[in-house]
Amino acid sequence: MIIRIASAACLILSASAAAQDGGLINEGAANTARELIESGLESDTGYEVVRSLTTEVGPRLGGSEQEALARDWAVQMFTELGFENVRIETFEMPYWERGAIDLRIAAPFPQNLFATALGGSAATPQDGLEREIVFFDSFDALRDAPSDGALEGRIVYVNDRMISAQTGAGYGPANQKRQFAWLEAEARGAAGVIIRSVGTDSHRFPHTGMMSTPNAGSLTSGSHSQAVVDYLNSEYPNLEETPVRSSIPAVAVSAPDADQIERIHALGETLTVQLSVAAGWRGMRQSGNVVAEIPGRELPDEVVLIGAHLDSWDEGTGAVDDGAGVGIVTGAAHLISQLPRAPRRTIRVVLFGAEEVGLRGAFAYAQQNADDIGNIVLASESDFGAGRVWSLTSGASVEGTAFLDEAQSLISPLGIIRGDRANRGGGPDIIPLSMQGVPVFRLAQDGTDYFDLHHTPDDTFDKIDPDDFAQNVAAWAAVVWLAADSEVEFRTPDE
Amino acid sequence: MIIRIASAACLILSASAAAQDGGLINEGAANTARELIESGLESDTGYEVVRSLTTEVGPRLGGSEQEALARDWAVQMFTELGFENVRIETFEMPYWERGAIDLRIAAPFPQNLFATALGGSAATPQDGLEREIVFFDSFDALRDAPSDGALEGRIVYVNDRMISAQTGAGYGPANQKRQFAWLEAEARGAAGVIIRSVGTDSHRFPHTGMMSTPNAGSLTSGSHSQAVVDYLNSEYPNLEETPVRSSIPAVAVSAPDADQIERIHALGETLTVQLSVAAGWRGMRQSGNVVAEIPGRELPDEVVLIGAHLDSWDEGTGAVDDGAGVGIVTGAAHLISQLPRAPRRTIRVVLFGAEEVGLRGAFAYAQQNADDIGNIVLASESDFGAGRVWSLTSGASVEGTAFLDEAQSLISPLGIIRGDRANRGGGPDIIPLSMQGVPVFRLAQDGTDYFDLHHTPDDTFDKIDPDDFAQNVAAWAAVVWLAADSEVEFRTPDE
Numbered sequence: 009m010i011i012r013i014a015s016a017a018c019l020i021l022s023a024s025a026a027a028q029d030g031g032l033i034n035e036g037a038a039n040t041a042r043e044l045i046e047s048g049l050e051s052d053t054g055y056e057v058v059r060s061l062t063t064e065v066g067p068r069l070g071g072s073e074q075e076a077l078a079r080d081w082a083v084q085m086f087t088e089l090g091f092e093n094v095r096i097e098t099f100e101m102p103y104w105e106r107g108a109i110d111l112r113i114a115a116p117f118p119q120n121l122f123a124t125a126l127g128g129s130a131a132t133p134q135d136g137l138e139r140e141i142v143f144f145d146s147f148d149a150l151r152d153a154p155s156d157g158a159l160e161g162r163i164v165y166v167n168d169r170m171i172s173a174q175t176g177a178g179y180g181p182a183n184q185k186r187q188f189a190w191l192e193a194e195a196r197g198a199a200g201v202i203i204r205s206v207g208t209d210s211h212r213f214p215h216t217g218m219m220s221t222p223n224a225g226s227l228t229s230g231s232h233s234q235a236v237v238d239y240l241n242s243e244y245p246n247l248e249e250t251p252v253r254s255s256i257p258a259v260a261v262s263a264p265d266a267d268q269i270e271r272i273h274a275l276g277e278t279l280t281v282q283l284s285v286a287a288g289w290r291g292m293r294q295s296g297n298v299v300a301e302i303p304g305r306e307l308p309d310e311v312v313l314i315g316a317h318l319d320s321w322d323e324g325t326g327a328v329d330d331g332a333g334v335g336i337v338t339g340a341a342h343l344i345s346q347l348p349r350a351p352r353r354t355i356r357v358v359l360f361g362a363e364e365v366g367l368r369g370a371f372a373y374a375q376q377n378a379d380d381i382g383n384i385v386l387a388s389e390s391d392f393g394a395g396r397v398w399s400l401t402s403g404a405s406v407e408g409t410a411f412l413d414e415a416q417s418l419i420s421p422l423g424i425i426r427g428d429r430a431n432r433g434g435g436p437d438i439i440p441l442s443m444q445g446v447p448v449f450r451l452a453q454d455g456t457d458y459f460d461l462h463h464t465p466d467d468t469f470d471k472i473d474p475d476d477f478a479q480n481v482a483a484w485a486a487v488v489w490l491a492a493d494s495e496v497e498f499r500t501p502d503e
Numbered sequence: 504m505i506i507r508i509a510s511a512a513c514l515i516l517s518a519s520a521a522a523q524d525g526g527l528i529n530e531g532a533a534n535t536a537r538e539l540i541e542s543g544l545e546s547d548t549g550y551e552v553v554r555s556l557t558t559e560v561g562p563r564l565g566g567s568e569q570e571a572l573a574r575d576w577a578v579q580m581f582t583e584l585g586f587e588n589v590r591i592e593t594f595e596m597p598y599w600e601r602g603a604i605d606l607r608i609a610a611p612f613p614q615n616l617f618a619t620a621l622g623g624s625a626a627t628p629q630d631g632l633e634r635e636i637v638f639f640d641s642f643d644a645l646r647d648a649p650s651d652g653a654l655e656g657r658i659v660y661v662n663d664r665m666i667s668a669q670t671g672a673g674y675g676p677a678n679q680k681r682q683f684a685w686l687e688a689e690a691r692g693a694a695g696v697i698i699r700s701v702g703t704d705s706h707r708f709p710h711t712g713m714m715s716t717p718n719a720g721s722l723t724s725g726s727h728s729q730a731v732v733d734y735l736n737s738e739y740p741n742l743e744e745t746p747v748r749s750s751i752p753a754v755a756v757s758a759p760d761a762d763q764i765e766r767i768h769a770l771g772e773t774l775t776v777q778l779s780v781a782a783g784w785r786g787m788r789q790s791g792n793v794v795a796e797i798p799g800r801e802l803p804d805e806v807v808l809i810g811a812h813l814d815s816w817d818e819g820t821g822a823v824d825d826g827a828g829v830g831i832v833t834g835a836a837h838l839i840s841q842l843p844r845a846p847r848r849t850i851r852v853v854l855f856g857a858e859e860v861g862l863r864g865a866f867a868y869a870q871q872n873a874d875d876i877g878n879i880v881l882a883s884e885s886d887f888g889a890g891r892v893w894s895l896t897s898g899a900s901v902e903g904t905a906f907l908d909e910a911q912s913l914i915s916p917l918g919i920i921r922g923d924r925a926n927r928g929g930g931p932d933i934i935p936l937s938m939q940g941v942p943v944f945r946l947a948q949d950g951t952d953y954f955d956l957h958h959t960p961d962d963t964f965d966k967i968d969p970d971d972f973a974q975n976v977a978a979w980a981a982v983v984w985l986a987a988d989s990e991v992e993f994r995t996p997d998e
Contacts, residue, residue, distance in 0.1 A: 063766045066614035074614075119561035119569075119820070122960060211706055212819075212961045264963035268820070271558045271964075324707075325614070325763070465617060466707045468759035469766075 032411045033418070037493050040347065041418050041486040047343050048482025054339020055477050057085060058332055062325040062469045069322040070362030070369075071103035071293035078318050082298040082334075082359050089342050091300035091357070098296040099372035101362055102251050104128060106216070106322055107286030111202075111259060114138055115280040117272060121265040123202070124323065125287040126186060127218035127365055128252030129259065132200070136284030137257070139163045139199050143273045147185035150192045155235040160197040163281060164189065167270055172208040176392065176455035182206045187220035188232065190258040195239035200257045200283055204266035206459070213464035214260045216321055218365055219252045251366060257285040295319070295361035297369045302345045304354040304492065311380075312492040313356045313387040313446075314341065314484070315437055317363035324467030328458065332472055332480075333390035334359055340484035344492070351492035353385065360437040363391070364463075367436060374440035384446045386491050386498045389435025390484065393461075394472040395454035397483045399427035403434075404447035408498030412449060415490045419483050427452060447498040449491075451483050527906045528913070532988050535842065536913050536981040542838050543977025549834020550972050552580060553827055557820040557964045564817040565857030565864075566598035566788035573813050577793040577829075577854050584837050586795035586852070593791040594867035596857050597746050599623060601711070601817055602781030606697070606754060609633055610775040612767060616760040618697070619818065620782040621681060622713035622860055623747030624754065627695070631779030632752070634658045634694050638768045642680035645687045650730040658695040658776060659688040662765055667703040671887065671950040677701045682715035683727065685753040690734035695752045695778055699761035701954070708959035709755045711816055713860055714747045746861060752780040790814070790856035792864045797840045799849040799987065806875075807987040808851045808882040808941075809836065809979070810932055812858035819962030823953065827967055827975075828885035829854055835979035839987070846987035848880060855932040858886070859958075862931060869935035879941045881986050881993045884930025885979065888956075889967040890949035892978045894922035898929070899942035903993030907944060910985045914978050922947060942993040944986075946978050 033041075061081060068078040079096050086094040104127055111123040139162055144150040146168040153159070166189050170182030185203045193201040205215035222232055222240070261269065272279050298318060304310065316333025320326020341357050344350075362368035374381065386404065400416045402409060409429050416426040434441070434448025442448050461467045491498070528536075556576060563573040574591050581589040599622055606618040634657055639645040641663040648654070661684050665677030680698045688696040700710035717727055717735070756764065767774050793813060799805060811828025815821020836852050839845075857863035869876065881899065895911045897904060904924050911921040929936070929943025937943050956962045986993070 059766065063763060063770075064612050066612060066763075113561075117559050117561060210965050211708075212959075212963065213707070264820075264961070264965050267963070267965050268558060268561075271554065275558075325759075464707075466759070468707065468762070470705050470759050470762050 031414050032494070032496055033414045033490055037490055038418055041490050044343055044485035044489050045419065045422065045482040048340065048485045049478050051339060051343060051478070051481060053342050054335035054481045055474055057338050058327060058335035058472060059469055060085065061334060062327045062331045066325045067322045068318065068320050068326060070319040070365040071101050071295050075295060075319050075361060079296050079298050082318060086300035090345060092303055093299065093301040095299050096296045097299060097373065097376055098294055099368065099376070100292050101295050101368045103290045103293040104251070104365060105287065105290050107131070107288065109259065109286070110136065110284040111261065112282050113279065114282045116277045121268070122212045122214055122262045123259045123265070124214040124216045125285050126216060126258045126260055128254055129257050129285060129287045130254050131288050132257045132283055132285045136282055137199055138280060138282045141165045141269070141279040141281055143167065147189060150189060151233045153196065155196050157197065159193065161199050163200040163202060163283065164193040164198045165269060166201070166203045167266060169204065170206055170208055170459060172456055172459065174454050174456050175452065176458060178208070179206070179459060186217050186260065188222065190219050190254040190256060191236045192233060194254060194256050195235040198256060203260050205260040205262055207263065207462060207464070209460035210263045211466065212262045212264050213466050214262045215463040216260065216323065217463045219254060219258060221252050251289070253289065257283060259283070259285060295368060297361050297373050298359040300357045302341060302350055302355040304352050305350040306352040308354050309383050310353040311356045311384045312353055312488055313358060313384045314488055315358040315360055315389040315435065316391055317369065317437055318359040319362050319364055321364055321463050323465040325469065326467060327469045328393040328461050328467050328471055329463065330363070330391045332394035332477065336390045336477065336480045336484055339481040340488055343481070343485045344489050351489060352495065353492040355488060355492050363437055367439065370437035370440050374444065381441060381444050381446060384441060386449060387434050387438050387441050387446050388449050388451070389438050390451070390480065391435050391437070392453045392455050393458040394477045394480065395456070395458060396476045396479050397422065397424050397451040397453050399425050399452040400449060400487070401427035401431040401433070401452055402429055402449040403432040404449070404498040405500035407496055407500065408447055411494060411496040415487050419486050422479055422483050424483055449487065451480070451487065453480070526909050527902070527989070527991060528909045528985060532985055533913055536985050539838055539980040539984050540914065540917065540977040543835065543980045544973050546834060546838060546976060548837050549830035549976045550969055552833050553822060553830035553967060554964055555580065556829060557822045557826050561820045562817045563813065563815050563821060565814040565860040566596050566790050567817070570790060570814050570856060574791050574793050577813060581795035585840060587798055588794070588796040590794050591791045592794060592868065592871055593789055594863065594871070595787050596790050596863045598785045598788040599746070599860060600783065600785050602626070602783065604754065604781070605631065605779040606756065607777050608774065609777045611772045616763070617707045617709055617757045618754045618760070619709040619711045620780050621711060621753045621755055623749055624752050624780060624782045625749050626783050627752045627778055627780045631777055632694055633775060633777045636660045636764070636774040636776055638662065642684060645684060646728045648691065650691050652692065654688065655692040656694050658697060658778065659684065659693045660764060661696070661698045662761060664699065665701055665703055665954060667951055667954065669949055669951050670947065671953060673703070674701070674954060681712050681755065683717065685714050685749040685751060686731045687728060689749060689751050690730040693751060698755050700755040700757055702758065702957060702959070704955035705758045706961065707757045707759050708961050709757045710958045711755065711818065712958045714749065714753060716747050746784070748784065752778060754778070754780060790863060792856050792868050793854040795852045797836060797845055797850040799847050800845040801847040803849050804878050805848040806851045806879045807848055807983055808853060808879045809983055810853040810855055810884040810930065811886055812864065812932055813854040814857050814859055816859055816958050818960040820964065821962060822964045823888040823956050823962050823966055824958065825858070825886045827889035827972065830972070831885045831975045831979055834976040835983055838976070838980045839984050846984060847990065848987045850983060850987050858932055862934065865932035865935050869939065876936060876939050876941060879936060881944060882929050882933050882936050882941050883944050883946070884933050885946070885975065886930050886932070887948045887950050888953040889972045889975065890953060891971045891974050892917065892919050892946040892948050894920050894947040895944060895982070896922040896926040896928070896947055897924055897944040898927040899944070899993040900995035902991055902995065903942055906989060906991045910982050914981050917974055917978050919978055944982065946975065946982065948975070
C-alpha cells in the first residue's frame with residue numbers, strides 16, 4: 009500500500025505540467041481530475057463491486073432468474089453507495105437456454121469432446137445425431153463451397169483460428185464462423201455445425217456466444233454466399249425481426265478438442281460424431297437496465313452516460329465480461345460522488361441487461377429513452393475485461409475532441425495515449441445511441457488475453473488483476489469528471 | 504531445424520571433454536552417447552508416439568475398454584518400431600467409474616460449481632444430498648477437529664492450497680486432504696467431503712486423483728487423527744486388502760470454485776450445497792502391462808528396465824500424464840535400437856497399466872515377474888510430464904553411482920546437473936521393484952507447471968513443448984545406452 013501511495017504521488021507531480029493556460033480544462037478541474045486519479049488508484053470500491061456481483065449473484069444469463077437477481081443486487085448496491093434516481097427499466101425479450109450437451113467422437117477413435125451450444129442453437133432430436141463430419145479449414149472455404157448436396161445430412165466443422173491482438177482485432181474475422189456458419193451449413197442441408205471456439209487460449213473450455221442473422225443490407229455484400237442469400241429469401245422472409253432460429257444444432261469445441269479433430273482429419277480418417285444438444289428458445293422473459301445517477305449541479309438535464317452490461321453468459325461468473333465493466337464505471341462514478349461538489353452535468357450509470365444475447369438492453373434503452381437521447385452529451389461503455397487502459401479514442405465535435413486531447417494529457421501518467429479521434433465506437437451497448445449521433449469516447453483496454461477467457465466457464469473473479477483494475481477506475485473517474493464538469497459541447501457535428 | 508542442428512553440434516564439442524581416461528565409461532560408449540544426444544534432439548519418433556496415443560486412443564482409465572485399446576495400440580506401435588518380445592502381461596483389478604456429477608450452491612447464492620469425483624468415491628443417493636458445508640481451512644484443522652457430532656450429516660469442505668515447486672514438492676503436503684479427508688470426515692459422521700483441488704492453476708478444472716487408505720503402520724503415526732484410528736479399527740478391519748471404499752461421496756472443486764466457497768464463507772453466510780455423484784466400484788476388470796525389448800548382445804539376461812504408465816485419468820487425453828513418459832522412454836529406446844549394434848544388456852520398456860488407480864500394474868509386474876527381479880540391473884520411469892530434465896538422481900552401488908556421475912557429465916550440455924546420489928525414487932511404478940532392492944535412477948524434470956494440468960481434462964497433447972520433449976529423449980537415450988552397454992554392477996549394496 010505504501011508503494012501504491014508513492015506511485016500515485018509521482019503521478020501527481022508529473023501530471024502537474026499537463027494542464028495548459030488557455031486550454032479548455034481549467035486548473036481547478038484538472039486538479040480535481042488528478043485527485044480522482046490518485047483516489048482511483050487507492051480505492052477498492054469498484055473491485056469490491058465485482059467481487060460482490062460475481063460471488064453473490066454469479067452467472068446471470070439475459071432473461072434468466074439470475075439476471076433478475078442481479079438487477080435487485082444492482083439497485084441495492086447503487087443505493088448503498090449513495091447514487092440517486094436508482095431505477096430498473098424493464099423490457100421483454102426472447103429467452104434462449106443452453107441445456108445439456110454431449111459430443112463425442114463415435115469413430116474412428118471414440119472419445120468425449122468438450123463442447124458448448126452457440127446462442128440461438130436448435131436442439132438435436134432427443135436421442136441425438138450420429139453423423140459424419142465434413143471438415144472446412146476456414147469459414148471462407150465453407151462460404152465458397154458449392155451447393156452440390158455434399159453436406160446433406162452431415163455435420164459441418166469449421167476450423168479457423170483466432171489471432172491474439174492488443175485491440176482485440178482478431179475477434180471480428182474469427183467470429184464470422186460463429187455468427188454465420190450455421191446459415192451456410194443450413195442452406196446446404198447440413199444436419200449440424202461445429203466450430204473451433206472463437207478464442208485465443210489452449211484450455212479445454214469451449215467459448216459460447218450468439219450466432220447472428222445478417223441484415224438485409226449485407227446479404228449481397230460478399231460476406232454471405234449465394235446459397236445463403238437464396239436460402240434466406242425462401243426460408244426466412246422476416247429474419248431481421250426474429251432472433252437467430254437455426255433449425256440445426258450449432259456448437260463450439262475447445263481449442264484442444266479442435267486440435268484433436270484436426271489431427272484425426274489429417275490422418276485421412278472419416279470422422280463420425282455423436283451429438284446431443286438440448287438448447288432452444290423458451291418464450292418471452294423479462295430483462296431490464298439498471299440506472300443510477302449523480303445529478304448535475306448546474307446542468308442536470310445534460311447527461312454523461314457511462315455503462316457496462318449486467319448480464320453475463322451462464323457458464324462463468326461474468327467477471328471480466330462484464331463484471332469488470334460494472335465495477336469500473338460504478339467505482340469511477342462513486343469516486344466523483346464523493347467530491348465536495350457534484351459536477352455541472354449529470355452522470356448517469358447504466359447497467360444494460362441482456363447484452364450477450366443480442367444487445368437487447370441497449371436497444372430497449374434507446375427506444376424507451378428516445379426523447380432523452382438528445383440530452384446525452386457523451387457516452388461510453390466499459391466492456392472489454394479488466395486489462396489496463398492504453399488509449400483514449402473518441403468521436404465528438406471539434407471542440408469536444410480538443411477537450412479530450414487535454415483530458416488525455418491529464419491521464420497520460422497512467423500510461424494512456426491519445427488514440428483515434430474519429431472513432432464512433434463507444435462499446436457494444438452504446439451502438440444504438442451512437443447510431444443516433446450521441447458522441448462517444450472509449451478508454452481502450454489491453455485485450456491481448458481477453459479472448460482467453462471470453463464466454464467460457466473460466467471467466468471468474470480471480471482473473472482480475474486489482475492494480476490493472478484500479479488503473480481503469482482512475483482513468484474513468486478523471487475523464488468522466490472532466491466531461492461532466494465542463495460545458496464543452498461534444499455533440500456539435502464535425503463535418 | 505538448422506538452429507537445432509547447430510546447437511546439437513555445439514553440444515558434441517562441449518561434451519567431448521567429459522569422458523576421462525581411466526573412467527568407467529570408455530570413449531567409444533561416450534561417443535555413442537553423444538550421437539544419441541544429437542539424434543534425440545533431432546528425432547520426433549517419441550513425440551509422434553504421444554500424438555498417436557493421445558489422438559487415436561485418448562482417455563484410458565485403468566480397467567476400462569479404452570485402456571484395453573491402448574494395450575493393443577502399444578503392441579502395434581512397438582512392433583512397427585521393431586522392438587522384440589512384445590507382449591501384454593494381463594492382470595485383474597477392481598474397477599472404479601466416475602459417472603456424472605452435479606454440484607451447486609443451493610444457498611445463499613445459487614450457482615453451479617465445477618467438481619469431479621475423487622477416485623474411490625461413493626455415490627450419493629440418486630436424488631442427491633442437500634447439506635450444509637462445514638469449512639476447514641486445512642486438512643490439519645479437520646484432522647484435529649473433535650469428534651463431537653458437529654460434522655454429523657454435514658458436508659466437510661477442506662480449503663488448503665498447493666504451492667508450485669520445481670521438484671513437485673508441494674504435492675505431498677497438499678495431497679493429504681485428497682488422500683485422507685474422506686476418512687476424517689467419515690469417522691465423524693459427515694455426509695460427504697469436498698476439497699479444493701490439488702493443483703497449482705487457477706482454471707476452472709477440478710483435479711481428480713485416488714483417495715488412499717492408510718496402511719496399518721502409519722495409523723498411529725500422527726498423520727491420522729484418533730477418530731480415524733478408532734473408526735478404522737471398528738469399521739474397516741481388512742482395509743489394506745481392499746481399494747478405497749468410502750461410504751460417503753468425495754469430490755474436488757476447481758480453484759476458482761474453491762475461491763467462491765471461501766468468499767461466501769468469509770461473508771459469514773451458512774453455505775448449503777446440492778451434491779449428486781454417480782461414482783462407484785463396478786467389479787473386477789482386466790488390465791495389463793505392455794512389455795517390449797531390445798535384447799542385449801552379450802548379457803541378454805541382465806535388464807535395464809525403463810517405463811512409463813499407459814493408463815490415464817478419464818477426463819483428459821493423458822498427454823503429460825503419462826503419454827509424455829510413454830513417448831520419452833519409447834523414443835529413447837528406439838534411438839538405441841537404431842544403432843549399428845545392440846547394447847550388451849537388454850533394454851526392457853514396460854508400459855504399466857492402471858497406475859493412476861493404485862499402482863495396479865506396478866504391483867502386478869513385480870508379482871508376475873518375481874523370479875526375474877534380480878536380473879534388473881537398473882530401473883527408472885518417466886512420469887512427471889514433459890518439462891525439461893534438470894537433474895540426474897540415483898540410488899545404486901558405489902560403482903554404479905560413480906558410473907552415473909560420469910553419465911551425468913556426458914548429458915550436462917543438456918542442462919542437467921547431478922542430483923541426490925542416495926535416492927530410491929525411480930518413479931511411481933518402480934516402487935515395488937525398488938522396495939526389493941532394484942537400483943534406480945531418475946531424470947528429474949522441471950515440474951513447476953506440471954500440477955496446473957495434472958489429473959484435469961486439460962491434460963492434452965498441445966501442452967507438450969516439442970523441444971523440451973526432445974531434451975528428455977536425448978537424456979534418456981544417452982543414460983540408458985550407457986547403463987545397458989556397460990558391465991557396471993549397479994546392484995551391489997552400498998555398505
